[in-house]
Amino acid sequence: MIYLDNAATSLLKPPEVAKAMTTAMRTMASPGRGGHEPAAKAADTAFRCREELSEFFRAPGPEHVAFTMNATHAVNIAIATLVKPGDRVVISGYEHNAVTRPLHMLGAETDAAVSPLFEPEAAIEAFRKRLPGAKCCVCTHVSNVFGFILPVEEIAAMCREYGVSFVLDASQSAGVLNVDMEALGAEFVAMPGHKGLLGPQGTGVLLCRDRARPIMAGGTGSESRNQAMPETLPDALEAGTHNIPGIAGLLAGLRYVKRRGLESIDAHERKLKGLMCRKLAGISGLEVFSSPTAQSGVLSVRSGKLGSEEIAAALGARGVAVRAGLHCAPLAHQSAGTLEGGTVRFSFSPFNNAAEIDRAAAELVRILKMSS
Incomplete structure (x- = not known):
């Protein structure tokens, strides 16, 4: 086929991805849930993956890298953190339902900067007209349908100019194009682990500038006496047992991308x-x-x-x-x-x-x- x-x-991935996942399933337990060697190995793998993702995408630090189920999960957290019902949110004319449906569910006013296909200058002008007074801007880096690369650097710069929070959906660009969170000044960058980064399904990443609002709660292995979720990252966003085999596979995929360039x-x-x-x-x-x-x-x-x-x-x-x-x-x-x-x-x-x-x-x- x-x-x-x-x-x-x-579908096709570097052989080391499956190897890393198999090793994790055989030797690693749950990070933060014990002082024994399998738990320590899991914690070390998770930290190394955060560290390398943070460095590769220029996030503020490893603790600002949260593991998610997929990019949709990551986008939902970002939107829930920044958007309230009735807020006007500017999006591109090429967004995925992973962006538009959460906005609809929250009752946001979605303002689409529609522009012709493959015309970056027209996209810039469409955003320039809509950004003033907006609460937030969520923009895909690359259209998942047409491969159109949106001018996200210019859009992010306008967001900084108008004081609008910027969220990047890097679902089609992470692992293929340069994504620089610091240069963009983004509040959040969401990405899957299983597309360009060549990790397994069931992995995603949310890069966070500051605090983020949890959309689920549970055990984190930290602050267990407190019934509220921890406020510190990444624990605030990672309730429950981590997908350690997935994280190990993601780390292997990321390293392949870094080697190949x-x-x-x-x-x-x-x-x-x-x-x-x-x-x-x-x-x-x-x-x-x-x-x-x-x-x-x-x-x-x-x-x-x-x-x-x-x-x-x-x-x-x-x-x-x-x-x-x-x-x-x-x-x-x-x-x-x-x-x-x-x-x-x-x-x-x-x-x-x-x-x-x-x-x-x-x-x-x-x-x-x-x-x-």
Whole structure:
């Protein structure tokens, strides 16, 4: 099978990820729940992972790195901390439901800075008009549908200018593009551990500047006499037993990314995307959403002949795994004019190769020709 659904989750991972997880399951217990060696090994692994994540993403320190179940969990904490019912929150026109649904649930006034696809300057102007007087801004770094890289450095700078708290959703950029929390001045940066960082499912990270509001409570192994959750980070956000095998796998994935280098990973994925675009160029009735600039290794297409779900099913039957539909991001499709029917998404990883792209493109061409 050719796996091209990496924007959902990475499937192929460095071998050391599974090895680290197996070692953790065999030798590590629960950090902070005992003074014995298995607990100490778990605590050391968790701390080393926090330390390296903090350094890599330029967070204030290891204690400002909270482990979560996924990026959605992390975004929910950030929004619950900063937003109250009725607050006006500015978002991009390319947000995932992981952002829009928590805002809706809290009763926030969502103000979308809608702008044309692959036009960073237009996005900047859309945010400039909406940021004054807003309580908060939540922005994705990269569209999970189209690979559009939002101008988050400029948006964050405007947030600082207008005194608006900034939250970055780095779901599609962490482990692929540079994410610098200090330079952005972000209050929070949310990310999954299982996508670009190549860790296992069930891992996520929230980088916190200051205090954060817990959205669940329970044991932390600290301040046990107090019925209130600890106020100090990261304990305030980490009730219950940690996913130590997941954290060990995340640490191994992060170290692979650091060894290979962000520039190398990004260049590889862009190269594969460019190859796919060239293979699909000029096909009658196929719209390819791409741009020479402001894009990462995510590509969406749609056909005037077949629905996106039909195409994805046909590709799947031929051994090519992609995703079709709205990709949990109806706002992005609305912004790009693809809400009716959605798109077929190809998303690439450090472990895909040119031969796989050749075959995937050839299979898509065959499917479209058969429908003529």
